[in-house]
Amino acid sequence: MHIPSHLRSLFTADIEETEESFVVEIPESEIDAGALDAGETYRIALIPTDPATQQSSSASQSSDSAVPQPPVEEGExxxxxxxxxxxxxxxxxxxxxxxxxxxxxxxxxxxxxxxxxxxxxxxxxxxxxxxxxxxx
The missing domain is CATH 2.40.50.140 (Nucleic acid-binding proteins)
Structure with missing residues (x-):
């Protein structure tokens, strides 16, 4: 897997469900190390940690149509x-x-x-x- 050089931080975290959304907690050590600043907005990428999850996800994508479907639906x-x-x-x-x-x-x-x-x-x-x- 290629990891770009402009990647600011790489860590493992759980996704927690709240009433209206899902939350990824940033470890305090990432802020302390200066990799990230509190109060700033960042884009994140999610990489499965279980290779079996990644393979099954890839397999299901290839069995779908070649064109990816929009990630939203009307009314959402x-x-x-x-x-x-x-x-x-x-x-x-x-x-x-x-x-x-x-x-x-x-x-x-x-x-x-x-x-x-x-x-x-x-x-x-x-x-x-x-x-x-x-x-x-």
Whole structure:
């Protein structure tokens, strides 16, 4: 497995379920070592630790159609961070596999809950149901 040189931190953690989301706890040692800063936003990658899990996951993906399915469905609610603005001024968030969600009436750095209204192979469109926070 290739690990890119710009990887800031690598550690093992459990995913914990809360009432409305799932949480990955960052070990305090990662903050103490200066690899990560508290209060900052990071993208994370999840790598299975069990080789059998990885093989069965790969096998199920290859048996599906060659084109990956969108990671969202109409009516689903997602929490996203607006990363950029599109040509029309709509907010753009990226979720799994770089899939794009377009959200009108948002600003760069804003975290919002959105209801997915329509889904295509490459992009979904959602509307804000709750404004969660803003990172300038």
């Amino acid at each position: 609610t997602r929490r996203v961070e607006i990363e950029t603005l599109g040509d029309q001024g709509d907010g753009i968030a990226k979720i799994e596999r770089g899939y794009v969600v377009i959200v009108p009436d948002t600003e760069i750095g804003e975290r919002v809950a959105v209801e997915i209204e329509s889904v295509t192979q490459n992009v979904a469109f959602g509307s804000v149901t709750e404004r969660l926070s803003y990172y300038a």
